[in-house]
Amino acid sequence: xxxxxxxxxxxxxxxxxxxxxxxxxxxxxxxxxxxxxxxxxxxxxxxxxxxxxxxxxxxxxxxxxxxxxxxxxxxxxxxxxxxxxxxxxxxxxxxxxxxxxxxxxxxxxxxxxxxxx
Amino acid sequence: xxxxxxxxxxxxxxxxxxxxxxxxxxxxxxxxxxxxxxxxxxxxxxxxxxxxxxxxxxxxxxxxxxxxxxxxxxxxxxxxxxxxxxxxxxxxxxxxxxxxxxxxxxxxxxxx
Numbered sequence: 001x002x003x004x005x006x007x008x009x010x011x012x013x014x015x016x017x018x019x020x021x022x023x024x025x026x027x028x029x030x031x032x033x034x035x036x037x038x039x040x041x042x043x044x045x046x047x048x049x050x051x052x053x054x055x056x057x058x059x060x061x062x063x064x065x066x067x068x069x070x071x072x073x074x075x076x077x078x079x080x081x082x083x084x085x086x087x088x089x090x091x092x093x094x095x096x097x098x099x100x101x102x103x104x105x106x107x108x109x110x111x112x113x114x115x116x117x
Numbered sequence: 118x119x120x121x122x123x124x125x126x127x128x129x130x131x132x133x134x135x136x137x138x139x140x141x142x143x144x145x146x147x148x149x150x151x152x153x154x155x156x157x158x159x160x161x162x163x164x165x166x167x168x169x170x171x172x173x174x175x176x177x178x179x180x181x182x183x184x185x186x187x188x189x190x191x192x193x194x195x196x197x198x199x200x201x202x203x204x205x206x207x208x209x210x211x212x213x214x215x216x217x218x219x220x221x222x223x224x225x226x227x228x229x
Contacts, residue, residue, distance in 0.1 A: 004160075031215070042119070042206070042219035043161075050215060058216060090160050097215035103149040103168060106217075108160030 002026055004109035006091050012115045013081040021076040021112050023091030031097040031104070032074040033058070034066065036087040037111075043090065049074055050097050081116045088113050120144045121220035123207050129226045130197055138223040140190040140207035148212040152181050152192050155204045155222070164192070164205075197227045 007022045025032065033048035045058030049068040063085060065077040074093075078085060089112045095104040121142045130136045142150070149168045153161035165174045165181040167190070173182045178195045194201055204222040211218070 040221065042121070042221045044219070045216050048215060056215070092160075103151075103166050103210060105163055105166065106151075108162070110160050111158075 004093050004107050006109035006112050010113050017081050019078050023074045024072050025093040029093040032093045034076045035090045038087050083116045086116045120218040121207055121209050123220040123223050127224035132227050132229050136194050138192045138205050142188050142209045144209040144211050144218050146212045148210040150190050151208040153206040199227050202227045
């Protein structure tokens with residue numbers, strides 16, 4: 001049971017490049033989410049999904065796309081990287097979100113450190 | 118305005134001593150409150166989750182309290198160890214809302 005895995009661990013992009021951050025979980029969790037963490041700020045929600053085929057925007061969705069074709073995977077796509085997207089990105093999963101009852105334990109991945117130059 | 122405020126922002130404590138971290142929130146309607154520990158370079162790990170009806174919960178040397186009337190929570194660390202050096206994040210969930218509100222964290226450094 002690997003929990004939540006993220007790849008890559010580190011990435012450097014040039015402004016304007018695109019890339020996909022991968023996230024996978026093997027716990028059969030319905031709820032998955034992406035956060036970014038910047039110095040001096042709390043974790044901020046980018047996008048989340050309550051199940052395969054269902055996604056919704058979080059607090060800071062601009063410049064990012066997501067899709068959820070399977071229960072296990074929830075990739076985050078940067079369409080055209082900007083220096084403001086330099087951050088540490090965390091993927092998380094739980095059995096359900098708040099609307100599914102609970103509360104449910106949320107498990108975080110190890111993070112991807114992204115630098116955009 | 119952030120819906121979850123934590124204090125102190127950072128503190129240094131001697132190994133073996135106790136410390137208490139504070140969390141005030143304005144999230145409403147309240148569903149649950151969580152405390153996470155985040156080691157440097159790693160993802161957050163859950164310590165406790167408390168619902169409206171719970172006013173204290175322990176996880177080893179970590180004890181969380183909740184006063185839902187005053188919208189305050191605290192995390193008490195007993196007999197601190199060097200491995201307790203980390204950021205402690207308070208997270209509050211609103212009923213019917215799939216988004217969590219995160220505090221900025223309390224940075225704790227334990228020195229020998």
